[in-house]
Amino acid sequence: MSPWMNLLHTLPGLLAQLVLVLLAPPLLQGVISRVKARFAGRQGPPLLQPTRDIWRLLRKGMVRSTTTTWVFQAGPVVALATTLLASLLVPMGEASAPLSFAGDLILLAYLLGLGRFFTVLAAMDTGSAFEGMGAAREATWAALAEPALLLGFLAGVHVSGSLSLAGILARPPMLVTGGAPLVLVLVSFFIVLLAENSRIPFDDPTTHLELTMVHEVMVLDHSGPALGMILYGAAMKLLLFSALIVRMLLPFSGRFWLDQLAFAAGLLAVAITIGVVESTTARLQLSKVPRLLVSACLLSVFALVLVSR
Amino acid sequence: MGLLLGAIATAACSGAVALAFPRSGRAGDRWAAGLLVAAAAVGSAAAIAVLAGAGAELVLPGVVPGVDLRLHADALSAMFLLQTFVVGAAGAIYGLEYWPSSQRPESARQLQLSYGAVVASLALLFLAGDALLFLVGWEVAALGAWLALTADDREPAVRQAGRLYLYCTKAATLVLMALFSIWWIRTGSTALSPLHHAPTLVLVLAVVGFGFKAGVMPLHIWLPGAHGNAPSHVSALMSGVLIKAGVYGLVRVLGLCVDAPEAWGELVFALGASSAVLGVVFAIGQHDLKRLLAYHSVENIGIILMGLGMALAARASGSPTLVILGLAAALLHTWNHGLFKALLFLAGGAVVHGTGTRQLDALGGLARRMPATALAFLVGAVAICGLPPLNGFVSELLLYRGFLGAMSERGPVWMLGAVGGPALALTGALALLCFAKVYGVAFLGAPRSEAAAAAHPVGRAMRAPMAVLALLCIGIGVAPIGVAPVLDAALSAWSAPSGGADLAPLGTVFPLGTLSGVALALVLLLALGALLLAWRTRSAPQATGPTWGCGYVRPQPSMQYTASSFAASVLGLFAWATFPVQTRPAVGTGPFPPPTHLHGHVRDPALDLAVTPAAQGLALVLTWLHRVQPRTLQVSLFYLLLAIVFAFALR
Numbered sequence: 001m002s003p004w005m006n007l008l009h010t011l012p013g014l015l016a017q018l019v020l021v022l023l024a025p026p027l028l029q030g031v032i033s034r035v036k037a038r039f040a041g042r043q044g045p046p047l048l049q050p051t052r053d054i055w056r057l058l059r060k061g062m063v064r065s066t067t068t069t070w071v072f073q074a075g076p077v078v079a080l081a082t083t084l085l086a087s088l089l090v091p092m093g094e095a096s097a098p099l100s101f102a103g104d105l106i107l108l109a110y111l112l113g114l115g116r117f118f119t120v121l122a123a124m125d126t127g128s129a130f131e132g133m134g135a136a137r138e139a140t141w142a143a144l145a146e147p148a149l150l151l152g153f154l155a156g157v158h159v160s161g162s163l164s165l166a167g168i169l170a171r172p173p174m175l176v177t178g179g180a181p182l183v184l185v186l187v188s189f190f191i192v193l194l195a196e197n198s199r200i201p202f203d204d205p206t207t208h209l210e211l212t213m214v215h216e217v218m219v220l221d222h223s224g225p226a227l228g229m230i231l232y233g234a235a236m237k238l239l240l241f242s243a244l245i246v247r248m249l250l251p252f253s254g255r256f257w258l259d260q261l262a263f264a265a266g267l268l269a270v271a272i273t274i275g276v277v278e279s280t281t282a283r284l285q286l287s288k289v290p291r292l293l294v295s296a297c298l299l300s301v302f303a304l305v306l307v308s309r
Numbered sequence: 310m311g312l313l314l315g316a317i318a319t320a321a322c323s324g325a326v327a328l329a330f331p332r333s334g335r336a337g338d339r340w341a342a343g344l345l346v347a348a349a350a351v352g353s354a355a356a357i358a359v360l361a362g363a364g365a366e367l368v369l370p371g372v373v374p375g376v377d378l379r380l381h382a383d384a385l386s387a388m389f390l391l392q393t394f395v396v397g398a399a400g401a402i403y404g405l406e407y408w409p410s411s412q413r414p415e416s417a418r419q420l421q422l423s424y425g426a427v428v429a430s431l432a433l434l435f436l437a438g439d440a441l442l443f444l445v446g447w448e449v450a451a452l453g454a455w456l457a458l459t460a461d462d463r464e465p466a467v468r469q470a471g472r473l474y475l476y477c478t479k480a481a482t483l484v485l486m487a488l489f490s491i492w493w494i495r496t497g498s499t500a501l502s503p504l505h506h507a508p509t510l511v512l513v514l515a516v517v518g519f520g521f522k523a524g525v526m527p528l529h530i531w532l533p534g535a536h537g538n539a540p541s542h543v544s545a546l547m548s549g550v551l552i553k554a555g556v557y558g559l560v561r562v563l564g565l566c567v568d569a570p571e572a573w574g575e576l577v578f579a580l581g582a583s584s585a586v587l588g589v590v591f592a593i594g595q596h597d598l599k600r601l602l603a604y605h606s607v608e609n610i611g612i613i614l615m616g617l618g619m620a621l622a623a624r625a626s627g628s629p630t631l632v633i634l635g636l637a638a639a640l641l642h643t644w645n646h647g648l649f650k651a652l653l654f655l656a657g658g659a660v661v662h663g664t665g666t667r668q669l670d671a672l673g674g675l676a677r678r679m680p681a682t683a684l685a686f687l688v689g690a691v692a693i694c695g696l697p698p699l700n701g702f703v704s705e706l707l708l709y710r711g712f713l714g715a716m717s718e719r720g721p722v723w724m725l726g727a728v729g730g731p732a733l734a735l736t737g738a739l740a741l742l743c744f745a746k747v748y749g750v751a752f753l754g755a756p757r758s759e760a761a762a763a764a765h766p767v768g769r770a771m772r773a774p775m776a777v778l779a780l781l782c783i784g785i786g787v788a789p790i791g792v793a794p795v796l797d798a799a800l801s802a803w804s805a806p807s808g809g810a811d812l813a814p815l816g817t818v819f820p821l822g823t824l825s826g827v828a829l830a831l832v833l834l835l836a837l838g839a840l841l842l843a844w845r846t847r848s849a850p851q852a853t854g855p856t857w858g859c860g861y862v863r864p865q866p867s868m869q870y871t872a873s874s875f876a877a878s879v880l881g882l883f884a885w886a887t888f889p890v891q892t893r894p895a896v897g898t899g900p901f902p903p904p905t906h907l908h909g910h911v912r913d914p915a916l917d918l919a920v921t922p923a924a925q926g927l928a929l930v931l932t933w934l935h936r937v938q939p940r941t942l943q944v945s946l947f948y949l950l951l952a953i954v955f956a957f958a959l960r
Contacts, residue, residue, distance in 0.1 A: 058845055059845070059849065060849060061849040061850035061851060061852065062846050062849065062851055062852070063851075063853065063854055064851070064852070064853050064854075065853070065854065065855060065856040066853050066854065066855060066856075067674070067754060067755050067855075067856050069676045069677060069683075069753065071676065071687075071753060073842060074839075076842065077835060077838035077839050077841075078835065078838075081831065081834035081835045081837070081838045082834075084834055085827075085830055085831055099827075099830075101820055102710065102713070102819070103706060103709060103710040103713055103819070105713075106705075106706055106709040106710075106713075107697065107706070107827060109734065110695065110696055110697055110702060110705075110706075110737070111697060111831075113694070113738065114691070114696040114697060116741065117691065117694065117741050117744075117745060120745040120749065121745060121748060121749055121753060123749075124748070124749025124750070124753045124754060124870070125676075125749070125753040126754070126856045126857075127673070127674075127753070127754030127755040127856055127864075127866065128856045128857065128858065128859075128864070128869070128870075129868050129869055129870050130859055131870075132749070132869060132870020132874070132875065133870055133874070135745065135749065135875070136742075136870065136874065136876075136877075136878060137878065139741065139742035139745055139746075140742065140878045140879050140882075142738055142741075142742075143735065143738035143739050143741075143742055143879065144738075144882075145738075146734045146735065146737070146738040147731040147732075147734045147735045147738075149734070150730050150731055151730070151731050153730075154712075154713070154716050154726060154727060154730050154731075157713050157716040157717050157726075158716045158717065158723065161717045162717070163710070163713045163714065163717060210859045220859075221857050224845070224846070224849060225841070225842055225845035225846060225849070226842060229838065229842065290878075290882055297731070304727055308723065308727070
């Protein structure tokens, strides 16, 4: 059966996933900032605040640097489009993903890569030293996060015998036969999530000093709708990685609404965990970041060794 | 076969015809390029016919006493032939504007002659059915490439690069002679026929001999200098096709060793994996646009060898699916690399043509001055990083699919997947970083030098070949199903010597059609996003201003992030392999310290730390031999006599 036929067969699932992917991302951000505010003893912004921010940005005017070319505008568009397409590859509320084929996990990684490539280029397009610096850091860390992600997937492939994300994540083997390897891969993926989404301890999304920023500094010159698209894309990427983690842990009941609810609860739990981690850890010294990413790779390697006994 | 031979003869003569015309006019250039393009068109048509099933064999007995010369066209040859003709023709047209005889009267004719010779001899090499013809094609191509790459031989760097290339290719030829003599000893003929129970020596000789040409780390020492200093369309031909002769040799010869053990495949695989990762790491350290592209050839050859290694190991262990995926990935990546690397070299050449410099840190902002070149380079960059929806992604995905298949199998091949997957992921992510650096520093931002600010766009003769190559990259990426029959034919040609069962069609192993759907969906989403942005920006006020300098109000182009800074943190992580050198001058004291420079570069350990010192040591020893060097004719004759007596004594 062609993977595109899947789309038709699972129309309700596809719609549910589209709604989730389009609406949930800013909410997750809202949950995280709420948790962080609580830890700091503050009330915190309303849960819908990130959604409102994006909405307002989309209606605002835009200032463009005179140095830039069309690549600067393409950055946000490519980042958002690739993330959206990639999130259709991940099984979320259902056992199957809207788009699934043997080897789709590679497509996932490379779609995110395409988005990153253009985000980095858009930063370089401004000719700003700060943005170039952020771009270099982002690209460097991604180079270390990518093998960790892939090693984790390989362990999943070896355990489940399936070559697609849906096969690896949506069937029980990863959970049942998991045990120690599962925990290792989970930790590794969580580190990758923090790195790929520029969270503490890698990057502080709320920092105010350009020299210490990574992701934020790359988008300094974007404004208005372009910035809105960037924030939206970043939130969607966080949802995507959270979904990977939730799916590794959550079994299926087979009942549509129960599964969707359980998945939403899982997302909430991941967002809260991120908030707790961000509130209780300090940022790593820049030069020590690669060590953490390499240890994520090593965790996945250990998982691989354990599952291949 | 007749058409192919005609095409080869025409290509070989294309440069000679130009000799009849004055160097000041354009007629000679046009004749040379026109003949080569005509030869390429005919040759491509014939190659496509071979791919469609019209294989041919031609035996020429008695041309060389005791040896039957054989020409053998099958689908595997045809794939490489097609690549030769397409890249060769693109480069020839490009050369019309890049290296015209009116501007380069001293070298244009030499370049045209040798360019045609390289194209013709490579085509002959891919057609060769016996070792002798293969070596003839190999040698002529090597010499022709040497003449072509040293076209600008007034530059000391060019002469040096040419010399190193010549040494390396000669060494490779010697090793290949030893390799083919094993065939002669075992089968009694020079025909390239299947070899059973091949000794391990065959693998060693093949890897060294062909690896030299292909640029496998650490035999790549000649490659950065040669590709960096050659005229750009020659770099494109060398990187796109010439080094593929090494790949072809490995694929062909190791395919003939029908019962090669699994360890052979694993060795080739390991070489490929290390070549891929280290190739891209060294590329990141380069400041010279063309040298950087050259190191990426090392990387991509590594990716190709990973595929070939997996196919060999899987053939030995009996998993046909992995043979199909590994070899299909290797062959398709050979094509893809030929296309996008040629594109990148041509676009890089356009940068050199437009600005007069190859130094990344002297460029910047070229996307404004040379929009067509910038777009072509961007297509090549996305393709070489293996990003969807271009052709590099298709071949890398096939390879990954093979790794995943190996992981899900319970046999010992799973190690290949466990090593190959992360290695390829690391390579891909580092390539992305490298091309973000190149594109960002050279084409985006503000010009860093007068030369970059005054860059002039290139003309049609240089833009057209780039456009064709870019369209081919896009075509294979968007509709990969089109190459499936080609790969199927080549796969069955490869597995024919082992007499095994026919391999299943690639389409049944991997749904290539899906990728077209993915590409379509991606383009659709991109269009939607672009529309959204355009719509929102239209309905709200717009303003332009200088880049936000974080409070600093007088930004200068020299304050932009440089290529070296961009690469610094990754190079720090790989310092164990790259041995980066930094000269850190003391900063002066006082209220007005004098200007100073920080300079860093990456050495090539294989060349600078191993081969060069070894060669210098050898030179010392050999100087001592000067003492016995004959100074008069009599002494020479005496030595000759001694040699003859010695030879007789040995009998």
